[in-house]
Amino acid sequence: MGLLFSVLPLLACTFWFVRLSLRYGRNDAAQRMLTLFFGICTVLYSCHALLYNVYAAEGLPRPLEAVWAACSLSVYPVYYLYICRLTARPLRPQAAWLILAPGLLVALAILVAPGKGTDTVRAVLNCIQVLCVAGFGYRRLMAFDRELQEFYAETEGKSVRTVRWLLVAILLTSVNTVMLNLLGREQVIHSDWLILAALDPIAILLFVLGHVGYTRTFHAEQYISDNKPETDDMPSSPTPNEQANALGLRIEQLMVKEAYYLHPNITISDVAREVGSCRTYVSNYINQQLGCSFSDYVNQLRISHAKMLIMQHDRHGSSGKLSTIATDAGFSGEQSFYRNFRKFTGMTPAAWLETNRETRRQPK
Secondary structure: OHHHHHHHHHHHHHHEEEEEHHHHOOOOHHHHHHHHHHHHHHHHHHHHHHHHHHOOOOOOOOHHHHHHHHHHHHHHHHHHHHHHOOOOOOOOOOHHHHHHHHHHHHHHHHOOOOHHHHHHHHHHHHHHHHHHHHHHHHHHHHHHHHHHHHHHHOOOOOOOHHHHHHHHHHHHHHHHHHHHHHHOHHHHOHHHHHHHHHHHHHHHHHHHHHHHHHHHOOHHHHHHHHHHOOOOOOOOOHHHHHHHHHHHHHHHHHHHHHHHOOOOEEEEHHHHHHHOOOOOHHHHHHHHHOOHHHHHHHHHHHHHHHHHHHHHHHHOOOOHHHHHHHOOOOOHHHHHHHHHHHHHOOOOHHHHHHHHHHHOOOEE
């Protein structure tokens, strides 16, 4: 049983390393970085498996101990590099090598001067890495999601929300690992249940992380291509109030009266082009004057239209398919429609319709 528990993370990361490697040429930049991450994890958990099942009594030989230390101090920096690629903000090569340097230096120290001092340094560096990756990575992911909401009307399939929550899970899993390390490596090695407690959450997390990265279809390169720098001439000397008022009227004419929101997959560049302005001014107007993101602005209009369609079907005694209503309201699919309907009404379409029916039945 202990053998199975000890190799679970190795099986998970090897599985995704092989799958990502088999299609390496078709992977985007973030997925190629994820391939490197799982490759390092495969080496790391191979050392873990050897430690638990072969070298339990005497510990890893010094060369393997150095490899294990180098990998354990590289997985978090490489995962951060993956986040940077995922959010269209890759680090310069010099910076990337700099954050990988601690693992290489500690590995060299283990080969040259092993001892408890080296182990302590490795443990401290590992804790610092976890906190830095969690903090800076979460901030990058949050900023990227905000950018997507300001550019695309629909962020379904584009958001990095899942990756953000996985980052929180990584932090919690690391806390669990630190607590078990405090018990001592020898005590954990000789207890199947402690091995399970230490490695089973990691195996699950690695598998989910690989699945999310492997199946993600929206790539940072697509966002960069869509979000090309503006070539429009900016107004030379706009007067803020007049500019905002005139722009607001043009946006209202386009979005509300002409129902431009019914077009699927619109971006803020599309709206800016239609109103004869630049997207910076359009974005600023929506953010500052309307108090919401571009995505929320468009989808609120769509949900209002969807409510009208639902009521029309209900009054005529027909049960319109929600997939048809979603498409007619401008959404690309049911998933985006459901998520936004719950976001802006606090209930499902069916629950909203029933509540509306009860309101209409009440005597005035």
